[in-house]
Amino acid sequence: MRTQEHHAVAVGVDDSDAGRLAMRWAAREALSRTEALLLVRAVPVPLEELTRVHLPSEQPVMRHGCAQQELAALATECRRMFPELLVRTVLREETDQMGIVVLGPPPLSRTRRVLLGSTAGELVRNAHVPVVVVRGTEADRPIRRVVVGVDGSQTSGQAITFAHDLAYRHSATLTALMADATRAPDALPPNRGWRYESDFVEANQRLLAECVAGVEQANPDVEMHQEVSLEPPTEALLQAAEKADLLVIGSRGRHIVRSTTLGSTSHALVHYADCAVAVVR
Numbered sequence: 001m002r003t004q005e006h007h008a009v010a011v012g013v014d015d016s017d018a019g020r021l022a023m024r025w026a027a028r029e030a031l032s033r034t035e036a037l038l039l040v041r042a043v044p045v046p047l048e049e050l051t052r053v054h055l056p057s058e059q060p061v062m063r064h065g066c067a068q069q070e071l072a073a074l075a076t077e078c079r080r081m082f083p084e085l086l087v088r089t090v091l092r093e094e095t096d097q098m099g100i101v102v103l104g105p106p107p108l109s110r111t112r113r114v115l116l117g118s119t120a121g122e123l124v125r126n127a128h129v130p131v132v133v134v135r136g137t138e139a140d141r142p143i144r145r146v147v148v149g150v151d152g153s154q155t156s157g158q159a160i161t162f163a164h165d166l167a168y169r170h171s172a173t174l175t176a177l178m179a180d181a182t183r184a185p186d187a188l189p190p191n192r193g194w195r196y197e198s199d200f201v202e203a204n205q206r207l208l209a210e211c212v213a214g215v216e217q218a219n220p221d222v223e224m225h226q227e228v229s230l231e232p233p234t235e236a237l238l239q240a241a242e243k244a245d246l247l248v249i250g251s252r253g254r255h256i257v258r259s260t261t262l263g264s265t266s267h268a269l270v271h272y273a274d275c276a277v278a279v280v281r
Helices: 017-033 047-051 061-081 110-116 119-126 154-169 198-218 233-241 265-272
Strands: 004-012 035-040 087-090 098-103 131-133 145-150 173-179 224-229 246-250 276-280
Touching: 004 017, 017 035, 017 061, 017 098, 017 131, 017 154, 035 061, 061 087, 145 154, 145 198, 145 233, 154 173, 154 198, 154 246, 154 276, 173 198, 173 233, 198 224, 233 246, 233 265, 246 265, 265 276
Parallel strands: 004 035, 004 098, 035 087, 098 131, 145 173, 145 246, 173 224, 246 276
Antiparallel strands: 131 276
């Protein structure tokens, strides 16, 4: 099997069910890409070690040794499940070798995630490669239905390309979903049951068709569907995630200021969607 050495699917792992679930998801993705799998283990540093003065000769040997043993055990487990996959381990970031980063879901309660953030949320904001947060009870099954959020922005276009390529490699169907955040809500919410004027819907259908035309022409083998939702973007995508195996979104939409706040679509989906979520920049 040909494996690309210059890129790898990186996955943050630990000795937990969520960590193993993310590892299996990343392994299947690495196989579909013919790339190596890089198991990354973060080493926690106690607060007292951050606040006191360290001697140059001091090294956290014990903590790193335990992490190395845990990594080695996880790598052995992964190689047993996926013998054709090249698996490597590391205790530090090698961002130049990462083509995609995969994480398990945040273990905190909803309230604490909103107040304190999470590793997933931090990577979604700052990583320079796509970040996938593996979540949901069905994450271990093969990817058969991919949904990508479309809004006409540049990162939305990158998300479409990412989703289309992944759907092709996994023989999955792809649904391109557009929900326009620029439209003002009804004065008397909820707006369900209200009839939107046809020109608004038709305009979004035309924009959606233009956004996906390039990938459809480049590879027509992917079964693609186009949908325009009348719901707000976050609600529309959360609903779509209930029946999807993977939800793909851009890291920033057309409203840059709104997309950087805690209430942004990407933040909500990473923490609350019922399926794995890929954030592309």
